[in-house]
Amino acid sequence: MATVSLSSGVRSALTSLSQTTAASQQGQFRLATGKKVNSAVDNPVNYFTSAGLNDRAGQMTNLLDGISNGIQTIQAASQGIDSAVKLVESLQSTIKQAQADAAANRPNKVGAADVLATAAEVTATGGKSRKDIALDKRISAAGAPAAATASSAGHLINATTTPATALTVSAGSTTFTVDLAANATVRDLVNTINSSGLATASVDDSGRLNVTAAGSDTLRIGLGAGADATAARTNSTAAGNQNAAIGLATADGDAAGAGIVASGGNSTVRSNLIKQFNDLRTQIDQLAKDSSFNGKNLLAGDKLSIVFNEKTGTQQSKLDVQGSVLTAANLGVLTAGTTDAAGVSFNIQNDASLDTASDTLTNALTSLRSTASSLGSSMSVVQTRQDFTKNLVNTLTQGADNLVLADSSEEGAKLLALQTRQQLSQTALSLASQADQAVLRLF
Incomplete structure (x- = not known):
């Protein structure tokens, strides 16, 4: 096979055109993908650093689901406590009605x-x-x-x-x-x-x-x-x-x-309040049982663990929220009756028992509000970590993008310049070829 020799002018024009075409193709690829680093070949450091940042951002995003569920679980318990407070206040109202029944109206x-x-x-x-x-x-x-x-x-x-x-x-x-x-x-x-x-x-x-x-x-x-x-x-x-x-x-x-x-004798007014009091008391227990979310109930003594970072072992960051069993009995609220029974009921006909029941309900409200305060503190921590995690995910994603994403304006300008340059290279190649042909005409 015969070897074809190219003149220096043609060779130089071809080289320039080849380089311009390659650069133009690279610019077109960057504009198409939106990235200036598409593989480790383009820039190993930036590629792997970006991949690591995106991986952590993905893990943190997955944790946001657990954090969100934790917030809903705490909110469910908090709403249960708020409703329990209203029930206890209704119990207090019942006790006050009983106490308001004047002694003159009782056969004693x-x-x-x-x-x-x-x-x-x-x-x-x-x-x-x-x-x-x-x-x-x-x-x-x-x-x-x-x-x-x-x-x-x-x-x-x-x-x-x-x-x-x-x-x-x-x-x-x-x-x-x-x-x-x-x-x-x-x-x-x-x-x-x-x-x-x-x-x-x-x-x-x-x-x-x-x-x-x-x-x-x-x-x-x-x-x-x-x-x-x-x-x-x-x-x-x-x-x-x-x-x-x-x-x-x-x-x-x-x-x-x-x-x-x-x-001695029983007050009809007070006797009629027994069922009302006991029905309200029962609702406290039922309400607490219904204050669950996704299988977790902090008012039934369940423990909630909310993980905040992607690490394990001692490096893991999390919050444990220990629930407590909320029942009328645990609040010290006894069943109302007409006879005393230690640990079972209190005599609604007895003024001293009513005073004790009133004090017990006041203490129950204090206990509920203390529990609500504790849950509120945990909620504040979790919401703060949720906001932090969202912001951190954005920071990680933005940092990763800064390493690999292409500037569309810059790449577009470069591509336009390369296209112009490509046209000029083609013109130079044409001129070099014409020069060679001019020599052949001499023979």
Whole structure:
């Protein structure tokens, strides 16, 4: 095969055209792909660095799904607590309704069967009211019980053989006992009962002594007389006829004064509130069970782990949110009833139990709000990390793109220049060929 020799001019034009064509093809490829580095051949450092950055950005993007699920799980628990707070507040309202039921509306009152002052005494004292006559009478004095006159206030118990007197007021398991002075009057008796904190006493216009319990516990009132203080206290708690203690003087003078009266009853208003209270209490348990997301329930004691970075082992960054079991029992809210049962129910008829229940509900609200605050703190951390991760993904992606992406404006300008240059190279090649042909014409 014969060898064809090219002139230096043609060879130079061909070389320039070849280089321009290759550069033009490269520019077209960069514009088509949008990248200036498409493989490790183009730029090994930039290619592999970009790949590493994109890989980490992809891993962080995958973590965003877990972070988002974690936020929803915490929000579900937070919404459950908010609703539980409303239920507890409704329970408080129920307790307040029960407490607002006035003691006067409950059948828990003691009253003397007979009045302590008569119409005859009103006349004998010059028109003094029955109420004042009764209040001024002495509890005990020597001699048979005496009616009031213009010169004597009168007395109820013969203190000849039983000089000591004592008062006992009891409500439920609480008992108040006090020794009365030798010259104590019915007014002193009323004031002493009122000071017990267990009942309220008064004498009405008809001269009758009435005692009303401060709460719903069975009320017992006893006034006893005896040879000494011990005997008087014993007699004040002995069962007997009410009149023996605080009624009118009878023929025998009721020297022992051993009467005691018991009275108690349930409030219809409070009884009607039992179901309302217990239904609300049940809803707390049911609401907590429903506060789950994607199989996780922080109000059922589940533990939530939210991973924030792509590392493992000790280098892994995560947040553990430990849930707690939310139930009415754990909040200390007992079932409402009419009888006390330790650890099971509280007596809604009992004022002291209502006070305890009210305090318990206040403590329950404090506990719920503390849990809500803890969840809110965890939510803040997770949301901050979510925003950080999104920004970091953007930073990684942008950094990777900066290493491999082409500047379309720059590449377009280069391609245009190369095309012009390619045309010039073709023209130069044509001129070189014409020069060679001109030599051949000489022969």
